[in-house]
Amino acid sequence: MKIITDKSIPHTATLSLVQQKVIASLRHRQRKETWFRRLGYSAVLISLALVAILFANIFSKGLPAFWQSAITLDIYFDPQIIAISAKPERRADELTADYQQRFLAWQTEVGFINFNRLITDSLQKLVPDGTKHKRDLARLVTSGERFALRDMVVAEPSIIGQTRRLNLLTDANIDVWLKGNIDRSLPDEQQQLSANMRDWVDALAANGVIKNRFSLALFMNADSRSSLASAGLAGAFMGSFYMMLVVIFLAVPMAVGAAIYLEEFAPRNKLTDLVEVNINNLAAVPSIVFGLLGASVLIGWFNLPMSAPIVGGLVLSLMTLPTVIIATRSTLKAIPPSIRQAALGLGASKMQSIFHHVLPLAIPGILTGAILGVAQALGETAPLLLIGMKSFVASVPASPLEQASALPVQIYLWQGNELRNFFEARTSAAIIVLLMMMLSLNGVAIWLRRKYQRHW
Amino acid sequence: MSNLSLILVLLLVMALGYQFGLVRSRNVAKSQLNVPMHSRSHHYGMLVALWAALPAFIILLLWLLLAPTVINSMLLSAVPIDVTSLKADELRVMLQRISNLAGNFGVVADAEPWERAAAVHLRQLKANSTIVLSALMAVIVAIGMLVSLYSITPKLKARQQIERVVKVLLILCSAVAVLTTIGIVLSMVGETLKFFSYIPPTEFFFGTSWNPRFSTVGTQQQGSFGLLPLLAGTTLIAGIAMLVAIPLGLMVAVYLAEYASLRFRNIAKPLIEVLAGIPTIVYGFFALVSVGPFLRDLGAALGLNINATSALTAGVVMGIMIIPFISSLSDDILTQVPKAMRDGSLGLGATKSETILKVVLPAALPGIVGAVLLAASRAIGETMIVVLAAGNSPALTANPFEAVSTVTVTIVNQLTGDNDFSSPQSLVAFALGLTLFVITLLLNVMALVIVRKYREQYE
Numbered sequence: 057m058k059i060i061t062d063k064s065i066p067h068t069a070t071l072s073l074v075q076q077k078v079i080a081s082l083r084h085r086q087r088k089e090t091w092f093r094r095l096g097y098s099a100v101l102i103s104l105a106l107v108a109i110l111f112a113n114i115f116s117k118g119l120p121a122f123w124q125s126a127i128t129l130d131i132y133f134d135p136q137i138i139a140i141s142a143k144p145e146r147r148a149d150e151l152t153a154d155y156q157q158r159f160l161a162w163q164t165e166v167g168f169i170n171f172n173r174l175i176t177d178s179l180q181k182l183v184p185d186g187t188k189h190k191r192d193l194a195r196l197v198t199s200g201e202r203f204a205l206r207d208m209v210v211a212e213p214s215i216i217g218q219t220r221r222l223n224l225l226t227d228a229n230i231d232v233w234l235k236g237n238i239d240r241s242l243p244d245e246q247q248q249l250s251a252n253m254r255d256w257v258d259a260l261a262a263n264g265v266i267k268n269r270f271s272l273a274l275f276m277n278a279d280s281r282s283s284l285a286s287a288g289l290a291g292a293f294m295g296s297f298y299m300m301l302v303v304i305f306l307a308v309p310m311a312v313g314a315a316i317y318l319e320e321f322a323p324r325n326k327l328t329d330l331v332e333v334n335i336n337n338l339a340a341v342p343s344i345v346f347g348l349l350g351a352s353v354l355i356g357w358f359n360l361p362m363s364a365p366i367v368g369g370l371v372l373s374l375m376t377l378p379t380v381i382i383a384t385r386s387t388l389k390a391i392p393p394s395i396r397q398a399a400l401g402l403g404a405s406k407m408q409s410i411f412h413h414v415l416p417l418a419i420p421g422i423l424t425g426a427i428l429g430v431a432q433a434l435g436e437t438a439p440l441l442l443i444g445m446k447s448f449v450a451s452v453p454a455s456p457l458e459q460a461s462a463l464p465v466q467i468y469l470w471q472g473n474e475l476r477n478f479f480e481a482r483t484s485a486a487i488i489v490l491l492m493m494m495l496s497l498n499g500v501a502i503w504l505r506r507k508y509q510r511h512w
Numbered sequence: 513m514s515n516l517s518l519i520l521v522l523l524l525v526m527a528l529g530y531q532f533g534l535v536r537s538r539n540v541a542k543s544q545l546n547v548p549m550h551s552r553s554h555h556y557g558m559l560v561a562l563w564a565a566l567p568a569f570i571i572l573l574l575w576l577l578l579a580p581t582v583i584n585s586m587l588l589s590a591v592p593i594d595v596t597s598l599k600a601d602e603l604r605v606m607l608q609r610i611s612n613l614a615g616n617f618g619v620v621a622d623a624e625p626w627e628r629a630a631a632v633h634l635r636q637l638k639a640n641s642t643i644v645l646s647a648l649m650a651v652i653v654a655i656g657m658l659v660s661l662y663s664i665t666p667k668l669k670a671r672q673q674i675e676r677v678v679k680v681l682l683i684l685c686s687a688v689a690v691l692t693t694i695g696i697v698l699s700m701v702g703e704t705l706k707f708f709s710y711i712p713p714t715e716f717f718f719g720t721s722w723n724p725r726f727s728t729v730g731t732q733q734q735g736s737f738g739l740l741p742l743l744a745g746t747t748l749i750a751g752i753a754m755l756v757a758i759p760l761g762l763m764v765a766v767y768l769a770e771y772a773s774l775r776f777r778n779i780a781k782p783l784i785e786v787l788a789g790i791p792t793i794v795y796g797f798f799a800l801v802s803v804g805p806f807l808r809d810l811g812a813a814l815g816l817n818i819n820a821t822s823a824l825t826a827g828v829v830m831g832i833m834i835i836p837f838i839s840s841l842s843d844d845i846l847t848q849v850p851k852a853m854r855d856g857s858l859g860l861g862a863t864k865s866e867t868i869l870k871v872v873l874p875a876a877l878p879g880i881v882g883a884v885l886l887a888a889s890r891a892i893g894e895t896m897i898v899v900l901a902a903g904n905s906p907a908l909t910a911n912p913f914e915a916v917s918t919v920t921v922t923i924v925n926q927l928t929g930d931n932d933f934s935s936p937q938s939l940v941a942f943a944l945g946l947t948l949f950v951i952t953l954l955l956n957v958m959a960l961v962i963v964r965k966y967r968e969q970y971e
């Protein structure tokens with residue numbers, strides 16, 4: 057479009073009144089054009105800025121939580137404190153049940169040992185005035201670490217009598233204090249840590265005894281309420297993993313089957329029209345309604361266990377089904393009829409023409425749709441709350457039938473924790489993990505589409 | 513044997529059947545060289561595998577469905593107390609106790625002798641059931657495999673039979689989608705009717721106060737279950753979301769479809785669509801810890817009293833979530849408008865913006881309305897943002913700066929991990945869910961009809 061600029065217009069004096077009017081209106085219209093264009097451009101910029109703000113916000117909050125303050129201690133596994141009999145060995149002539157019995161008795165014996173003493177004894181060497189405030193001393197290290205020491209002894213009894221240098225997680229409040237997430241000028245009664253603890257911690261941090269270390273606990277541990285610093289994502293991750301398995305092995309094949317039937321075999325009549333409208337509607341039904349379906353049908357009628365990943369997986373499968381059906385159908389639709397006709401012409405049956413020729417060509421598209429469906433299911437929270445996955449689970453589920461949490465639900469649970477200063481960062485870290493998983497799934501889908509996309 | 517190992521054995525049987533069928537069909541072909549086989553040998557293998565495993569699998573499913581009822585009734589007939597005098601709840605509690613005892617979960621100390629006997633009986637019954645089931649399946653597998661193996665002749669149309677089975681499977685797959693809808697409607701209607709037996713529908717639909725006190729079942733005070741405050745909150749938040757999303761989304765679509773260079777479009781469009789892929793819980797958290805406090809401080813600077821968790825916070829963040837939804841749907845629709853219409857307008861001397869505003873947008877209007885309706889239905893059904901950021905206070909208010917509650921939030925509050933749906937306090941979740949389902953369904957159907965009409969116009 058050629059735009060009349062000011063230079064191409066002759067001087068005003070030589071123009072008639074009408075011409076002047078036209079020029080004025082042209083200027084006005086061009087100004088409007090520029091403004092409209094700028095409006096559109098700024099809308100795009102605002103949207104992009106929102107994406108950037110969202111990510112910057114989450115990452116700036118969450119990244120520090122991947123490192124957590126830990127204290128380096130020389131733990132002496134004192135035989136006087138760990139006074140236990142030898143770990144039972146399996147005898148050749150012994151029944152399994154008898155061995156189990158003896159092993160359990162031994163474990164109970166181990167359970168009665170005060171492993172906190174090991175930690176406080178070691179701390180006393182670093183904190184000279186610590187003996188006066190034993191209670192404060194014990195609070196420096198998060199309570200879950202004594203179970204870590206116990207597990208070390210159970211796994212390797214020969215450790216008794218030896219000294220090991222270990223990195224133990226400090227209490228969550230110490231992490232908050234050292235990261236500056238709490239106002240240091242607050243009066244004593246509003247501080248979570250006592251005055252001498254604060255002094256010790258600052259001194260130890262200055263010595264390099266307490267350091268920020270990469271937090272393996274975040275990835276290796278299940279959720280915890282008693283020992284907040286060692287609360288991790290492992291349980292939620294496994295729960296989500298089992299649910300994704302159910303979705304992949306149930307929803308995806310079923311959706312592909314349904315799409316093949318509807319696209320290739322179904323006669324065009326009122327009934328299939330209804331099925332199509334129904335599937336389109338199902339794709340837009342709010343996710344929470346699927347949660348209600350799961351609560352009343354799967355748990356209420358079929359008596360499936362509450363909070364189990366298998367139930368969550370079933371609910372998410374029903375939810376992703378229409379998405380994958382629609383994606384698969386559009387992929388099948390895009391494959392030219394000449395492929396089918398060629399196969400049929402060479403004597404293949406209809407089933408053969410589809411399974412041997414059409415489907416292999418459609419696989420990249422189907423995979424893309426399936427991955428996007430799985431990613432959608434991975435991030436879904438609301439339906440899971442209704443089938444009891446909101447409950448606190450402190451163990452890593454060993455099978456899809458056990459109680460478990462899921463990554464998005466873990467985020468929901470953590471954001472509500474009372475120790476806000478600590479869990480705001482921890483929740484953001486969990487979000488980063490979830491977002492990374494979803495982005496990599498989406499990345500794979502985009503890569504597949506780019507690599508195998510064909511234009512017929 | 514457990515059900516899982518039974519299924520694994522069935523898979524093994526399928527593999528074996530396939531091999532047997534393959535070998536058998538080759539032998540048949542060798543022995544009758546003058547008659548050509550109807551199908552390829554792997555078809556016969558598949559046929560044998562199907563005949564061996566499918567009937568047994570169906571038996572397994574039926575057994576799993578029916579056995580618990582049969583076992584319970586057998587158990588009840590053996591229990592020494594009068595079963596008919598018990599209420600449904602008491603009966604369920606009793607059965608649960610016995611099955612806990614049988615599974616070693618129960619506390620053995622406080623169990624009565626007859627309960628212990630019943631638990632032993634139950635364990636025996638369950639063991640018997642597994643044995644009978646395994647034996648039955650073994651027999652059926654054997655019969656199926658033998659019959660199908662010996663029926664392999666050159667004339668047997670193995671391929672057609674398999675294709676028929678596959679087709680039935682495909683039909684079953686597509687039936688699941690329909691069954692899901694039916695399941696949603698039936699389960700929710702059933703529970704809603706139960707709810708209406710406690711609370712009359714007029715009180716639910718027209719009540720202006722929401723205060724479901726969690727009281728024990730049977731007491732007179734049931735609390736008030738008025739839908740209107742929740743519906744008002746939902747509309748308020750969805751309205752704010754649409755106010756944010758429609759102008760931004762539409763302008764983004766217009767710019768990307770009409771002005772942007774191909775390169776800019778290829779970069780900007782996927783980046784904006786990232787917003788659509790972010791889980792809603794993330795938006796909720798963002799709203800709660802960042803947007804809410806920001807709006808509160810902004811309000812304080814302007815002399816307004818804005819709650820950190822309010823309809824405004826939830827609405828604004830939900831609007832951000834919906835931007836890509838509106839922008840990509842409208843983008844598709846704008847690019848569908850025929851080029852001839854633009855050229856005609858430009859040829860008459862209109863500027864580009866005049867063409868867009870007076871020709872392209874009016875032509876695309878039905879489609880855009882459809883997109884907006886779809887986005888609205890998503891906003892109404894959105895849960896996690898509202899759970900975290902709307903403040904959860906079911907007050908009937910039109911002030912966007914105050915905390916409100918919505919239909920979805922209330923569903924989550926009334927029904928979190930409870931499998932006892934007998935009180936109106938938890939049943940109301942289903943009534944709310946049904947209301948939500950109907951509202952979104954209407955919006956979706958309207959949008960689909962409009963979009964479909966529009967497509968026909970230009971295709």
